[in-house]
Amino acid sequence: MAHIACSLCEAICGLEVQTNANSVVSIHGDPKDPLSRGHLCPKALALQDIHEGDRLRTPIRKTPTGWTEISWTEAFDHTVDHLAKIRKLHGPNAIAVYQGNPTVHSLGALTHGTSFLNLLNTRNRFSATSVDQLPHQLVASLMFGHQFKLPIPDIDRTDHFLIIGANPMVSNGSMMTVPDFANRRKELRTRAGRMIVIDPRRTETAKIADEHHFIRPGTDAALLLAMIGVILENTKGYDEIRPLAVPVDWAEGVTGLTGIRRLAQEFADADRAVCYGRTGVSTRRHGLVCQWAIQVLNIITGNFDRPGGALFAKPAVDLIRITGKGERDRWRSTVRGLPEFAGELPVSTLAEEPEIRAMVVSAGNPVLSTPDGPRVEQVLQKLDFMVAIDPWINETTRHADIILPPTTALERDHYDLIFHALAVRNTARFSPAVFPKPSSRRCSPTTRAARTPWPR
Numbered sequence: 001m002a003h004i005a006c007s008l009c010e011a012i013c014g015l016e017v018q019t020n021a022n023s024v025v026s027i028h029g030d031p032k033d034p035l036s037r038g039h040l041c042p043k044a045l046a047l048q049d050i051h052e053g054d055r056l057r058t059p060i061r062k063t064p065t066g067w068t069e070i071s072w073t074e075a076f077d078h079t080v081d082h083l084a085k086i087r088k089l090h091g092p093n094a095i096a097v098y099q100g101n102p103t104v105h106s107l108g109a110l111t112h113g114t115s116f117l118n119l120l121n122t123r124n125r126f127s128a129t130s131v132d133q134l135p136h137q138l139v140a141s142l143m144f145g146h147q148f149k150l151p152i153p154d155i156d157r158t159d160h161f162l163i164i165g166a167n168p169m170v171s172n173g174s175m176m177t178v179p180d181f182a183n184r185r186k187e188l189r190t191r192a193g194r195m196i197v198i199d200p201r202r203t204e205t206a207k208i209a210d211e212h213h214f215i216r217p218g219t220d221a222a223l224l225l226a227m228i229g230v231i232l233e234n235t236k237g238y239d240e241i242r243p244l245a246v247p248v249d250w251a252e253g254v255t256g257l258t259g260i261r262r263l264a265q266e267f268a269d270a271d272r273a274v275c276y277g278r279t280g281v282s283t284r285r286h287g288l289v290c291q292w293a294i295q296v297l298n299i300i301t302g303n304f305d306r307p308g309g310a311l312f313a314k315p316a317v318d319l320i321r322i323t324g325k326g327e328r329d330r331w332r333s334t335v336r337g338l339p340e341f342a343g344e345l346p347v348s349t350l351a352e353e354p355e356i357r358a359m360v361v362s363a364g365n366p367v368l369s370t371p372d373g374p375r376v377e378q379v380l381q382k383l384d385f386m387v388a389i390d391p392w393i394n395e396t397t398r399h400a401d402i403i404l405p406p407t408t409a410l411e412r413d414h415y416d417l418i419f420h421a422l423a424v425r426n427t428a429r430f431s432p433a434v435f436p437k438p439s440s441r442r443c444s445p446t447t448r449a450a451r452t453p454w455p456r
């Protein structure tokens with residue numbers, strides 16, 4: 001029996017994996033894991049599907065007659081030769097990089113990917129961040145001094161949990177690693193706590209809330225600024241924030257939500273309260289204002305940095321010390337002049353950057369997942385060269401010249417560098433590889449590529 005953390009999503013559930021030779025017999029939640037407490041979701045079974053399924057196991061190269069299997073040496077040599085040539089002819093920004101979500105669930109990609117990116121030294125770097133959690137990171141950088149100084153709701157001790165635009169019953173938390181959410185919600189109710197959900201949709205989380213309030217999509221900033229105004233009526237200080245509050249009547253007209261004054265007062269009156277908002281508020285036009293206002297609500301009610309409120313995690317590996325604090329606007333996109341953040345341009349500019357001649361796509365499928373995917377696909381079709389690190393031929397990687405398949409999560413050691421820093425409890429879990437890595441595989445192709453002499 002192997003005991004590992006699931007690396008398929010932010011919840012990092014502890015798993016018990018029963019094996020027989022090189023195959024998986026069963027996957028169960030690990031009841032002894034102090035964070036996930038036996039929880040798992042149906043996705044965990046995909047670890048077996050990925051490991052035993054019809055994935056790529058050796059590098060492949062596109063030829064006029066179709067895909068051909070090649071050796072790792074040939075794959076790396078071919079890739080480096082092409083990237084070096086394009087870089088020499090057109091400069092470093094001619095090579096773009098797209099990193100998909102699984103990158104943050106791979107220890108090797110995180111520890112060695114940076115070296116590879118530094119070698120490329122391109123300004124055309126993209127990921128899913130700018131269509132996901134960027135407002136959280138920017139607010140953390142502006143308010144607390146570091147993009148990963150992210151306050152986490154203390155769900156296990158709060159009395160009043162206000163959730164705006166998030167569905168942790170399905171997601172098991174995002175920017176809040178909270179496996180076993182359903183039972184944690186029951187425990188909140190058992191201690192007479194309340195959960196209030198604001199969402200335009202009757203989500204799975206809304207269905208089990210004490211109150212669910214529908215809101216007009218994209219108007220959460222008005223709600224939050226009105227709540228701040230109500231709370232500041234009876235709170236001293238915060239003179240710089242006070243002028244930013246909006247009248248309750250106006251906010252109710254904008255949001256379509258009645259009872260904002262009561263919502264604010266109950267939040268302020270609770271012994272221990274915390275407000276949390278996720279993609280429903282952070283991927284909107286006023287996402288930055290919303291994430292800022294959520295933290296302001298926690299602060300002005302005395303619920304910041306205290307048990308039952310919003311707390312900073314204390315991970316064994318301190319992200320703050322090993323990552324940049326969130327530098328921004330050191331360069332801009334060519335066409336729309338949008339600023340970079342932490343070395344990345346908004347992914348919505350990927351299809352319009354004129355310098356791009358080659359791409360490195362790592363664990364991502366931007367043709368499906370980015371805005372205007374068909375336009376991204378047109379760009380990929382015209383590239384001089386593309387290499388993808390992926391175990392599948394998909395909508396994006398089918399445009400690659402070379403595909404480098406990584407090991408599966410069951411074939412490599414893992415320690416989660418990111419999500420312990422976002423977890424509702426402080427834990428640490430090292431996951432040894434369940435199966436030995438076959439000699440023909442590479443743990444993280446970026447590792448090998450980073451060692452390849454460069455430039456040629």
Ligand code: SF4
Binds near residue numbers: 006171172
């Ligand atoms: S919730 Fe996430 S971490 Fe937990 S088992 Fe499902 S996919 Fe894995």
